Amino acid sequence: MPKTVLVTGGAGFLGSHLCDRLLEQGCEVLCLDNFFTGRKRNVSRHLGNLDFELIRHDITAPFFLEKVDQIYNLACPASPVHYQWNPVHTTKSSVLGAINMLGLAKRIGASILQASTSEVYGDPEIHPQPESYKGAVNPIGIRACYDEGKRCAETLFFDYHREHKLTVKVVRIFNTYGPRMQPDDGRVVSNFILQALRGEEITIYGEGLQTRSFCYVDDLVDGLIRTMETADNFTGPVNLGNPAEFTIRELAEKVVELTGSKSPIVHRPLPADDPKQRCPDISLARQELSWEPATRLEEGLKKTIEYFRKNHDG
Ligand code: NAD
Numbered sequence: 001m002p003k004t005v006l007v008t009g010g011a012g013f014l015g016s017h018l019c020d021r022l023l024e025q026g027c028e029v030l031c032l033d034n035f036f037t038g039r040k041r042n043v044s045r046h047l048g049n050l051d052f053e054l055i056r057h058d059i060t061a062p063f064f065l066e067k068v069d070q071i072y073n074l075a076c077p078a079s080p081v082h083y084q085w086n087p088v089h090t091t092k093s094s095v096l097g098a099i100n101m102l103g104l105a106k107r108i109g110a111s112i113l114q115a116s117t118s119e120v121y122g123d124p125e126i127h128p129q130p131e132s133y134k135g136a137v138n139p140i141g142i143r144a145c146y147d148e149g150k151r152c153a154e155t156l157f158f159d160y161h162r163e164h165k166l167t168v169k170v171v172r173i174f175n176t177y178g179p180r181m182q183p184d185d186g187r188v189v190s191n192f193i194l195q196a197l198r199g200e201e202i203t204i205y206g207e208g209l210q211t212r213s214f215c216y217v218d219d220l221v222d223g224l225i226r227t228m229e230t231a232d233n234f235t236g237p238v239n240l241g242n243p244a245e246f247t248i249r250e251l252a253e254k255v256v257e258l259t260g261s262k263s264p265i266v267h268r269p270l271p272a273d274d275p276k277q278r279c280p281d282i283s284l285a286r287q288e289l290s291w292e293p294a295t296r297l298e299e300g301l302k303k304t305i306e307y308f309r310k311n312h313d314g
Protein backbone atom coordinates (compact mmCIF):
# COMPACT_ATOMS: atom_id res chain seq x y z
CA MET A 1 0.00 0.00 0.00
CA PRO A 2 1.50 3.39 -0.93
CA LYS A 3 1.90 5.66 2.06
CA THR A 4 0.50 9.14 2.52
CA VAL A 5 3.17 11.37 4.02
CA LEU A 6 3.03 14.91 5.37
CA VAL A 7 6.29 16.88 5.12
CA THR A 8 6.26 20.15 7.06
CA GLY A 9 8.86 22.58 5.75
CA GLY A 10 8.59 20.61 2.50
CA ALA A 11 9.41 23.57 0.25
CA GLY A 12 12.73 24.18 2.03
CA PHE A 13 16.18 22.84 1.26
CA LEU A 14 16.01 19.42 2.98
CA GLY A 15 12.22 19.15 2.76
CA SER A 16 12.12 19.51 -1.02
CA HIS A 17 14.74 16.78 -1.50
CA LEU A 18 12.76 14.58 0.88
CA CYS A 19 9.56 15.20 -1.13
CA ASP A 20 11.43 14.23 -4.34
CA ARG A 21 12.60 10.95 -2.81
CA LEU A 22 9.22 10.04 -1.27
CA LEU A 23 7.44 10.64 -4.60
CA GLU A 24 10.04 8.48 -6.37
CA GLN A 25 9.20 5.74 -3.87
CA GLY A 26 5.49 5.92 -4.78
CA CYS A 27 4.23 7.83 -1.73
CA GLU A 28 1.49 10.43 -1.82
CA VAL A 29 3.11 13.61 -0.47
CA LEU A 30 1.48 16.54 1.28
CA CYS A 31 4.01 19.36 1.39
CA LEU A 32 3.19 22.02 4.00
CA ASP A 33 5.13 25.28 4.22
CA ASN A 34 4.70 28.93 5.18
CA PHE A 35 7.35 29.91 2.58
CA PHE A 36 9.45 31.87 5.05
CA THR A 37 12.71 30.35 3.85
CA GLY A 38 11.25 27.76 1.47
CA ARG A 39 10.39 28.43 -2.17
CA LYS A 40 7.63 27.15 -4.43
CA ARG A 41 10.19 26.65 -7.17
CA ASN A 42 11.93 24.01 -5.02
CA VAL A 43 8.90 21.78 -5.60
CA SER A 44 7.37 23.37 -8.72
CA ARG A 45 8.09 20.38 -10.96
CA HIS A 46 5.69 18.28 -8.86
CA LEU A 47 2.76 20.69 -9.09
CA GLY A 48 0.96 18.75 -11.86
CA ASN A 49 1.49 15.41 -10.09
CA LEU A 50 -1.71 14.05 -8.53
CA ASP A 51 0.36 12.40 -5.80
CA PHE A 52 1.65 15.80 -4.69
CA GLU A 53 -0.18 18.58 -2.86
CA LEU A 54 1.28 21.91 -1.76
CA ILE A 55 -0.29 23.54 1.30
CA ARG A 56 0.45 27.04 2.62
CA HIS A 57 0.24 26.92 6.40
CA ASP A 58 2.22 28.02 9.44
CA ILE A 59 2.61 25.16 11.94
CA THR A 60 2.42 27.54 14.89
CA ALA A 61 -1.32 27.25 14.21
CA PRO A 62 -3.21 23.94 14.49
CA PHE A 63 -3.69 21.99 11.28
CA PHE A 64 -6.36 19.39 10.59
CA LEU A 65 -5.96 16.52 8.22
CA GLU A 66 -7.09 12.88 7.95
CA LYS A 67 -5.49 9.65 6.76
CA VAL A 68 -1.80 10.39 6.89
CA ASP A 69 0.55 7.51 7.71
CA GLN A 70 3.73 9.46 8.44
CA ILE A 71 4.71 13.03 9.35
CA TYR A 72 8.19 14.43 8.84
CA ASN A 73 8.36 17.64 10.91
CA LEU A 74 11.01 19.83 9.27
CA ALA A 75 9.35 23.26 9.46
CA CYS A 76 11.74 25.71 11.14
CA PRO A 77 14.22 28.21 9.73
CA ALA A 78 17.63 26.56 9.96
CA SER A 79 20.34 29.10 9.24
CA PRO A 80 21.50 31.55 11.93
CA VAL A 81 20.63 34.58 9.74
CA HIS A 82 17.07 33.38 9.26
CA TYR A 83 16.34 31.95 12.69
CA GLN A 84 17.63 35.12 14.37
CA TRP A 85 15.53 37.37 12.12
CA ASN A 86 12.37 36.75 14.18
CA PRO A 87 13.64 34.71 17.15
CA VAL A 88 10.30 34.54 18.96
CA HIS A 89 8.67 33.04 15.88
CA THR A 90 11.56 30.57 15.61
CA THR A 91 10.91 29.29 19.13
CA LYS A 92 7.19 29.15 18.36
CA SER A 93 7.83 27.19 15.16
CA SER A 94 9.71 24.55 17.14
CA VAL A 95 7.56 24.44 20.28
CA LEU A 96 4.02 25.25 19.12
CA GLY A 97 4.80 23.53 15.83
CA ALA A 98 5.76 20.33 17.69
CA ILE A 99 2.64 20.51 19.86
CA ASN A 100 0.40 20.96 16.82
CA MET A 101 2.03 18.23 14.75
CA LEU A 102 2.18 15.79 17.69
CA GLY A 103 -1.51 16.49 18.36
CA LEU A 104 -2.29 15.77 14.71
CA ALA A 105 -0.21 12.56 14.77
CA LYS A 106 -1.96 11.42 17.95
CA ARG A 107 -5.45 12.02 16.56
CA ILE A 108 -4.85 10.26 13.23
CA GLY A 109 -2.42 7.58 14.46
CA ALA A 110 0.53 8.67 12.29
CA SER A 111 4.21 8.04 13.01
CA ILE A 112 6.08 11.31 13.40
CA LEU A 113 9.74 12.23 12.90
CA GLN A 114 11.30 15.38 14.30
CA ALA A 115 14.17 17.12 12.49
CA SER A 116 16.24 18.06 15.53
CA THR A 117 19.75 19.36 15.29
CA SER A 118 23.34 19.09 16.45
CA GLU A 119 22.67 22.53 17.97
CA VAL A 120 21.06 20.74 20.93
CA TYR A 121 24.71 20.03 21.93
CA GLY A 122 25.46 23.79 21.89
CA ASP A 123 29.19 24.55 22.03
CA PRO A 124 30.15 20.97 22.94
CA GLU A 125 32.79 20.00 25.52
CA ILE A 126 32.78 16.39 24.29
CA HIS A 127 34.10 15.47 20.90
CA PRO A 128 32.76 13.88 18.73
CA GLN A 129 29.24 14.15 20.09
CA PRO A 130 27.33 10.95 20.95
CA GLU A 131 23.57 11.08 21.52
CA SER A 132 24.12 10.57 25.27
CA TYR A 133 25.88 13.96 25.55
CA LYS A 134 23.52 16.45 27.23
CA GLY A 135 24.96 19.55 25.58
CA ALA A 136 26.20 23.01 26.55
CA VAL A 137 23.66 25.54 25.34
CA ASN A 138 23.57 29.16 26.42
CA PRO A 139 19.83 29.61 27.15
CA ILE A 140 19.90 33.39 26.81
CA GLY A 141 22.22 33.78 23.81
CA ILE A 142 21.33 34.74 20.26
CA ARG A 143 21.29 31.10 19.11
CA ALA A 144 19.00 29.99 21.95
CA CYS A 145 15.74 30.60 20.06
CA TYR A 146 16.80 27.78 17.76
CA ASP A 147 18.73 25.52 20.15
CA GLU A 148 16.32 25.69 23.06
CA GLY A 149 13.28 25.53 20.76
CA LYS A 150 14.63 22.30 19.29
CA ARG A 151 15.50 20.93 22.74
CA CYS A 152 11.95 21.63 23.97
CA ALA A 153 10.54 19.99 20.83
CA GLU A 154 12.55 16.85 21.67
CA THR A 155 11.07 16.93 25.19
CA LEU A 156 7.56 17.11 23.74
CA PHE A 157 8.23 14.22 21.36
CA PHE A 158 9.41 11.98 24.19
CA ASP A 159 6.53 12.98 26.49
CA TYR A 160 3.98 12.22 23.75
CA HIS A 161 5.73 8.88 23.29
CA ARG A 162 5.65 8.04 27.01
CA GLU A 163 2.23 9.50 27.78
CA HIS A 164 0.29 8.77 24.59
CA LYS A 165 2.29 5.82 23.15
CA LEU A 166 2.90 7.75 19.94
CA THR A 167 5.40 6.34 17.44
CA VAL A 168 8.08 9.04 17.39
CA LYS A 169 11.53 9.32 15.85
CA VAL A 170 14.02 12.08 16.63
CA VAL A 171 17.00 12.72 14.37
CA ARG A 172 19.76 15.19 15.24
CA ILE A 173 20.96 16.57 11.92
CA PHE A 174 24.49 17.95 11.56
CA ASN A 175 25.47 20.59 8.95
CA THR A 176 24.04 19.51 5.62
CA TYR A 177 24.66 21.10 2.24
CA GLY A 178 23.76 20.68 -1.42
CA PRO A 179 21.69 22.07 -4.26
CA ARG A 180 18.73 24.33 -3.25
CA MET A 181 20.43 25.86 -0.24
CA GLN A 182 19.13 29.42 -0.07
CA PRO A 183 21.71 31.78 -1.58
CA ASP A 184 20.99 34.45 1.05
CA ASP A 185 20.88 32.35 4.19
CA GLY A 186 24.45 33.00 5.27
CA ARG A 187 25.39 29.36 5.76
CA VAL A 188 29.03 28.72 5.23
CA VAL A 189 28.91 26.39 2.21
CA SER A 190 26.55 28.55 0.15
CA ASN A 191 28.34 31.75 1.23
CA PHE A 192 31.79 30.48 0.22
CA ILE A 193 30.62 29.02 -3.11
CA LEU A 194 28.77 32.18 -4.12
CA GLN A 195 31.64 34.42 -3.03
CA ALA A 196 34.08 32.26 -5.01
CA LEU A 197 31.91 32.21 -8.14
CA ARG A 198 31.37 35.98 -8.01
CA GLY A 199 35.06 36.72 -7.37
CA GLU A 200 34.16 38.35 -4.04
CA GLU A 201 36.13 38.11 -0.80
CA ILE A 202 35.66 34.79 1.02
CA THR A 203 34.63 35.68 4.54
CA ILE A 204 36.00 33.44 7.26
CA TYR A 205 34.53 34.34 10.65
CA GLY A 206 37.26 34.33 13.29
CA GLU A 207 40.50 32.42 12.68
CA GLY A 208 38.73 29.70 10.70
CA LEU A 209 39.97 27.03 13.11
CA GLN A 210 36.44 26.14 14.22
CA THR A 211 35.33 22.82 12.74
CA ARG A 212 32.17 21.45 11.15
CA SER A 213 31.31 18.11 9.56
CA PHE A 214 29.41 18.48 6.29
CA CYS A 215 26.88 15.94 5.05
CA TYR A 216 25.63 15.90 1.45
CA VAL A 217 21.85 16.25 1.18
CA ASP A 218 21.21 12.92 -0.64
CA ASP A 219 22.87 11.00 2.18
CA LEU A 220 20.90 12.90 4.78
CA VAL A 221 17.55 12.22 3.07
CA ASP A 222 18.44 8.53 2.96
CA GLY A 223 19.07 8.68 6.74
CA LEU A 224 15.73 10.40 7.39
CA ILE A 225 13.78 7.74 5.49
CA ARG A 226 15.70 4.89 7.11
CA THR A 227 14.92 6.34 10.53
CA MET A 228 11.21 6.64 9.75
CA GLU A 229 11.16 3.01 8.60
CA THR A 230 12.66 1.60 11.83
CA ALA A 231 10.55 -0.53 14.19
CA ASP A 232 8.04 1.37 16.36
CA ASN A 233 10.18 0.95 19.48
CA PHE A 234 13.14 2.82 17.97
CA THR A 235 12.75 6.46 18.94
CA GLY A 236 16.26 7.80 18.67
CA PRO A 237 17.54 10.43 19.19
CA VAL A 238 19.96 9.45 16.47
CA ASN A 239 22.73 11.60 15.01
CA LEU A 240 22.69 12.01 11.22
CA GLY A 241 25.75 13.65 9.74
CA ASN A 242 29.07 13.04 8.08
CA PRO A 243 31.85 12.35 10.60
CA ALA A 244 34.55 13.75 8.28
CA GLU A 245 35.52 16.97 10.09
CA PHE A 246 37.07 20.07 8.49
CA THR A 247 38.12 23.48 9.73
CA ILE A 248 36.33 26.40 8.12
CA ARG A 249 39.68 27.46 6.66
CA GLU A 250 40.06 24.04 4.99
CA LEU A 251 36.56 24.41 3.56
CA ALA A 252 37.38 27.87 2.16
CA GLU A 253 40.54 26.55 0.52
CA LYS A 254 38.70 23.58 -0.98
CA VAL A 255 35.99 25.83 -2.44
CA VAL A 256 38.63 28.13 -3.96
CA GLU A 257 40.41 25.13 -5.48
CA LEU A 258 37.26 23.49 -6.90
CA THR A 259 35.86 26.70 -8.38
CA GLY A 260 39.23 27.88 -9.71
CA SER A 261 38.38 31.24 -8.13
CA LYS A 262 40.76 34.16 -7.65
CA SER A 263 38.82 35.36 -4.59
CA PRO A 264 40.99 36.40 -1.63
CA ILE A 265 40.27 34.84 1.78
CA VAL A 266 39.56 37.50 4.45
CA HIS A 267 38.65 37.36 8.15
CA ARG A 268 35.57 38.84 9.85
CA PRO A 269 34.55 38.83 13.54
CA LEU A 270 33.31 35.53 14.93
CA PRO A 271 29.57 35.68 15.81
CA ALA A 272 28.58 35.21 19.48
CA ASP A 273 28.20 31.62 20.74
CA ASP A 274 29.65 30.16 17.53
CA PRO A 275 30.47 26.51 18.38
CA LYS A 276 34.21 25.78 18.20
CA GLN A 277 33.92 22.22 17.00
CA ARG A 278 31.24 19.87 15.80
CA CYS A 279 31.43 16.28 14.65
CA PRO A 280 28.83 13.53 14.94
CA ASP A 281 29.44 10.17 16.54
CA ILE A 282 27.31 8.07 14.16
CA SER A 283 27.78 4.65 15.81
CA LEU A 284 24.06 4.45 16.62
CA ALA A 285 23.00 5.27 13.03
CA ARG A 286 25.46 2.66 11.71
CA GLN A 287 24.06 0.07 14.10
CA GLU A 288 20.33 0.80 13.97
CA LEU A 289 19.89 2.16 10.43
CA SER A 290 22.84 0.50 8.66
CA TRP A 291 23.47 4.04 7.50
CA GLU A 292 26.54 6.12 6.87
CA PRO A 293 27.17 8.92 4.39
CA ALA A 294 28.50 7.84 1.00
CA THR A 295 29.43 11.24 -0.45
CA ARG A 296 32.88 12.71 0.15
CA LEU A 297 33.12 16.47 0.68
CA GLU A 298 34.86 17.11 -2.63
CA GLU A 299 32.24 15.18 -4.60
CA GLY A 300 29.32 16.91 -2.85
CA LEU A 301 30.93 20.32 -3.23
CA LYS A 302 31.35 19.77 -6.98
CA LYS A 303 27.62 19.04 -7.36
CA THR A 304 26.71 22.04 -5.22
CA ILE A 305 29.05 24.36 -7.12
CA GLU A 306 27.50 23.13 -10.38
CA TYR A 307 24.03 24.00 -9.03
CA PHE A 308 25.06 27.49 -7.92
CA ARG A 309 26.83 28.11 -11.24
CA LYS A 310 23.60 27.33 -13.10
CA ASN A 311 21.18 29.06 -10.77
CA HIS A 312 22.76 31.86 -8.79
CA ASP A 313 26.10 32.84 -10.31
CA GLY A 314 25.95 36.60 -9.92
P1 NAD B 1 15.08 25.57 5.29
O1 NAD B 1 15.00 26.91 5.93
O2 NAD B 1 15.45 25.49 3.86
O3 NAD B 1 13.72 24.79 5.48
C1 NAD B 1 12.80 25.03 6.49
C2 NAD B 1 11.41 25.11 5.85
O4 NAD B 1 10.44 25.30 6.87
C3 NAD B 1 11.28 26.27 4.89
O5 NAD B 1 10.66 25.84 3.71
C4 NAD B 1 10.41 27.28 5.65
O6 NAD B 1 9.68 28.12 4.80
C5 NAD B 1 9.55 26.34 6.49
N1 NAD B 1 9.05 26.94 7.74
C6 NAD B 1 9.76 27.63 8.67
N2 NAD B 1 8.95 27.96 9.70
C7 NAD B 1 7.72 27.44 9.40
C8 NAD B 1 6.47 27.44 10.07
N3 NAD B 1 6.32 28.05 11.26
N4 NAD B 1 5.41 26.83 9.47
C9 NAD B 1 5.55 26.23 8.26
N5 NAD B 1 6.71 26.21 7.58
C10 NAD B 1 7.78 26.79 8.16
O7 NAD B 1 16.08 24.70 6.17
P2 NAD B 1 16.59 23.20 6.00
O8 NAD B 1 18.06 23.25 6.00
O9 NAD B 1 15.88 22.53 4.89
O10 NAD B 1 16.14 22.58 7.40
C11 NAD B 1 15.03 21.72 7.51
C12 NAD B 1 14.93 21.21 8.94
O11 NAD B 1 16.12 20.47 9.26
C13 NAD B 1 14.82 22.32 9.98
O12 NAD B 1 13.92 21.90 10.98
C14 NAD B 1 16.21 22.43 10.55
O13 NAD B 1 16.20 22.87 11.87
C15 NAD B 1 16.71 20.99 10.43
N6 NAD B 1 18.18 20.96 10.34
C16 NAD B 1 18.83 21.32 9.19
C17 NAD B 1 20.21 21.31 9.16
C18 NAD B 1 20.99 21.68 7.92
O14 NAD B 1 22.22 21.69 7.97
N7 NAD B 1 20.38 21.95 6.79
C19 NAD B 1 20.95 20.96 10.29
C20 NAD B 1 20.24 20.63 11.45
C21 NAD B 1 18.86 20.62 11.46
Ligand code: UDP
Pocket residue numbers: 079080175186187188189191192203204205206210212248270271274275
Ligand atom coordinates in the same frame (compact mmCIF):
# COMPACT_ATOMS: atom_id res chain seq x y z
N1 UDP C 1 31.13 30.97 8.69
C1 UDP C 1 32.18 31.65 8.11
N2 UDP C 1 31.93 32.46 7.06
C2 UDP C 1 30.70 32.62 6.51
C3 UDP C 1 29.61 31.91 7.10
C4 UDP C 1 29.86 31.08 8.20
O1 UDP C 1 33.33 31.53 8.55
O2 UDP C 1 30.57 33.37 5.53
C5 UDP C 1 31.40 30.07 9.83
C6 UDP C 1 30.49 30.26 11.05
O3 UDP C 1 31.00 31.25 11.90
C7 UDP C 1 30.53 28.87 11.66
C8 UDP C 1 30.67 27.93 10.46
O4 UDP C 1 31.15 28.74 9.39
O5 UDP C 1 31.69 28.73 12.47
C9 UDP C 1 29.36 27.27 10.05
O6 UDP C 1 28.39 28.30 9.92
P1 UDP C 1 26.90 28.02 9.44
O7 UDP C 1 26.13 29.28 9.62
O8 UDP C 1 26.93 27.39 8.09
O9 UDP C 1 26.35 26.87 10.41
P2 UDP C 1 26.37 26.66 12.00
O10 UDP C 1 27.19 27.72 12.68
O11 UDP C 1 24.96 26.70 12.40
O12 UDP C 1 27.01 25.33 12.13
